[in-house]
Amino acid sequence: MRAARVWTLALACLSACGPPAPKAPALALTGRVVDDADLLLPAQEATLTRALAALEREKGPQFVIATTRSLQGRRIEEYSIDLTRAWGIGSAQRNDGVVLLVASNERKVRIEVGTGLKKRLPDEFCAEVIREKLLPAFQKGDFPGGIQRGAGTLIEQIRRTPAASLGLWPQRPRMAA
Amino acid sequence: MKIRFAATLLLAALLAGCGINSVPTAEENAKGKWANVQADYQRRADLIPNLVETVKGFAKQESTVLTQVTEARAKATQTVLSPDDLNDPAKVKAFQDAQGAVSAALVSVRNITEAYPELKSNDNFLALQSQLEGTENRINVSIKDYNEAVQSYNTIIRTFPDMIGAKIIHGAKPMVPFQSQPGSDKAPAVKFG
Numbered sequence: 001m002r003a004a005r006v007w008t009l010a011l012a013c014l015s016a017c018g019p020p021a022p023k024a025p026a027l028a029l030t031g032r033v034v035d036d037a038d039l040l041l042p043a044q045e046a047t048l049t050r051a052l053a054a055l056e057r058e059k060g061p062q063f064v065i066a067t068t069r070s071l072q073g074r075r076i077e078e079y080s081i082d083l084t085r086a087w088g089i090g091s092a093q094r095n096d097g098v099v100l101l102v103a104s105n106e107r108k109v110r111i112e113v114g115t116g117l118k119k120r121l122p123d124e125f126c127a128e129v130i131r132e133k134l135l136p137a138f139q140k141g142d143f144p145g146g147i148q149r150g151a152g153t154l155i156e157q158i159r160r161t162p163a164a165s166l167g168l169w170p171q172r173p174r175m176a177a
Numbered sequence: 178m179k180i181r182f183a184a185t186l187l188l189a190a191l192l193a194g195c196g197i198n199s200v201p202t203a204e205e206n207a208k209g210k211w212a213n214v215q216a217d218y219q220r221r222a223d224l225i226p227n228l229v230e231t232v233k234g235f236a237k238q239e240s241t242v243l244t245q246v247t248e249a250r251a252k253a254t255q256t257v258l259s260p261d262d263l264n265d266p267a268k269v270k271a272f273q274d275a276q277g278a279v280s281a282a283l284v285s286v287r288n289i290t291e292a293y294p295e296l297k298s299n300d301n302f303l304a305l306q307s308q309l310e311g312t313e314n315r316i317n318v319s320i321k322d323y324n325e326a327v328q329s330y331n332t333i334i335r336t337f338p339d340m341i342g343a344k345i346i347h348g349a350k351p352m353v354p355f356q357s358q359p360g361s362d363k364a365p366a367v368k369f370g
Binding site for chain 1: 303304305306307308310311312314317318
């Protein structure tokens with residue numbers, strides 16, 4: 001009787017283990033370009049996807065472009081970090097993910113950069129890309145043009161770094177091209 | 178013999194489930210997250226002297242606001258919170274208040290710059306402002322991570338079975354989460370149109 005009670009206790013200890021289930025992301029990660037707000041042209045989406053796949057293959061960092069209609073009442077800073085973490089963009093060891101997020105209803109934009117790329121894409125550089133490449137086009141309603149120029153500048157800047165200083169080493173790609 | 182073996186096995190299983198390892202692991206995790214919070218606040222403190230110099234170059238007459246931010250920064254730098262004091266609500270509050278004063282002073286600086294178009298288009302100022310905004314965002318993220326780690330540590334030391342080890346062996350005390358700062362959710366975001 002007593003032994004049975006102890007065993008129940010031990011079982012209760014064991015059953016208390018196990019990590020909590022992770023929260024589902026606000027958008028589904030359907031590819032390197034997640035155009036949920038429908039701001040891009042299909043051909044452009046394909047070109048960007050190819051450029052982003054080549055960037056990861058040759059330099060390591062994983063870069064995803066996302067557009068959403070609504071931030072669901074949240075601040076874009078919170079929405080974007082939660083999305084980036086839920087998607088697991090970039091290598092976990094190098095923390096070198098980049099997400100360019102455009103919210104069409106709220107008219108907000110953000111570039112989320114993993115800490116491993118902070119030297120190559122510092123705050124002031126990203127702010128300049130937003131100020132000079134994205135906003136002028138967005139203000140004219142030209143989303144495809146703005147995203148193209150902004151993403152292009154970011155890709156160029158990442159590519160400028162030699163792979164060695166990005167900490168690139170051979171590893172299994174996390175996402176198929 | 179068989180009974181003794183079973184008893185040993187059971188004891189080991191019980192001990193492993195009683196917080197011998199999980200309590201210090203959760204504590205170290207929370208302290209690690211705390212180090213990130215501290216590093217982000219340090220980065221903000223490092224940016225302030227440069228900001229003050231830059232603003233001074235365009236808006237000398239705003240010396241009151243600039244003195245305020247310099248003083249708040251000095252006080253915050255002196256208010257050190259060691260990882261071992263994270264379970265002391267008074268010390269955590271003192272740290273938060275000192276950093277909150279810096280946040281408030283930075284908002285005043287941001288407000289006065291509105292009146293100086295030349296300053297607002299100065300490259301150095303634009304760079305500093307984006308670094309400060311980025312740093313404040315990172316502070317918010319690391320506080321959220323720290324609070325989550327604290328919550329999981331506090332849950333572990335208060336719930337069965339880990340609380341047994343927490344109480345008897347580790348003498349664990351709950352850690353204090355950060356309160357969200359008034360206005361911390363109002364950091365300016367880039368808006369188009």
